[in-house]
């Protein structure tokens with residue numbers, strides 16, 4: 001599927017790109033740039049959506065580097081916007097699922113996590129991913145050169 005066809009979710013309706021939507025998107029990008037100062041993020045596709053009637057604030061496609069943020073969420077407090085974006089990045093980049101024991105990744109937000117709390121969760125996943133990447137690079141090298149077995 002092309003990226004364009006893949007930027008839709010049944011849950012939320014993407015807003016048309018115009019000056020108003022761009023201004024909303026900039027607020028989301030600012031949070032992502034802040035996250036990028038602490039963690040190694042891939043390019044994330046960001047879509048701004050209409051606000052549905054229910055309580056959805058954002059959505060993400062697990063492990064697919066795409067997030068959807070509702071207009072209502074962007075107009076909430078900065079702390080809430082940061083929490084929701086960090087939460088969606090947790091899903092989209094690190095494949096995290098909901099976890100009621102984690103303030104960032106629990107399904108319902110009561111009180112937003114602090115910036116520090118959010119970064120602690122994402123940094124931990126970032127370093128896990130880095131380690132996995134290193135060990136898979138070693139596996140590839142061993143495949144390339146052949147692993148010597150010894151008795």
Ligand SMILES: [Zn+2]
Pocket residue numbers: 087091098107
């Ligand atoms: Zn979620």
